[in-house]
Amino acid sequence: MSEQGLTHRLQQRLRFARRTQPAEAAVLIAITDEKDPKVLLTRRSTRLKNHGGEVSFPGGKRDRGDTSNIVVALREAQEETALNPFDVELMGDLPMQRAKNGMLVKPIVGLIPPDVHLIPQPTEIDRIFFASLEQLLNAPPEPHQVKYIKQTLYFPSMRVEDEVVWGLTARMLISLFQYGLGYQKEWPFLLNSPLFIRQKLEKNNRKE
DSSP states (O other): OOGGGHHHHHHHHOOOOSSOOOOSEEEEEEEEOSSSOEEEEEEEOTTOSSSTTOEEOSEEEOOTTOOSHHHHHHHHHHHHHOOOGGGOEEEEEOOOEEOTTSOEEEEEEEEEOTTOOOOOOTTTEEEEEEEEHHHHHHOOOEEEEEEETTEEEEEEEEEETTEEEEHHHHHHHHHHHHHHHOOOOOOOSOOOOHHHHHHHHHHHHHHO
């Protein structure tokens, strides 16, 4: 898949749904308009009670005055990263996703200038960074350990720019690949533990 064709393919394939319900929250998947397009990501502040320290798209909950899912995504992106809404060329939306707390979240996709100037909102965002769309497409799912009700689970994740992308953000990227690029990336619900994988490889090597 050529880098030059990625943004063109997104523009060709993405559309806004004719009918969509108001979501409880929305995020902006902002992609730089350049030969090697990059995805805008943030690492949430470790001081936050919910999803602290996790990688996410700019976004948040709907306010009473928000008139659409698009308004929610653009407003939250501006509040968290100082992204000017007029710098966003909207392309379409993706299917609703459900967060682990049950909240329905709507992803909105748009292009932004590659030289856009962003400023993290210090109480919410620890870091703003960009990840190559091509790199995300090719990143293999790696196990990410999560403690959950006295269990240790391993969810698939992508490792880019020294950050771990997993959970809702990763699922939205998988949806972007599918609907925006026509690419079905393999993404299981859970992975085996690194120890299990290592033991399996050692067992196979002994057989050889």
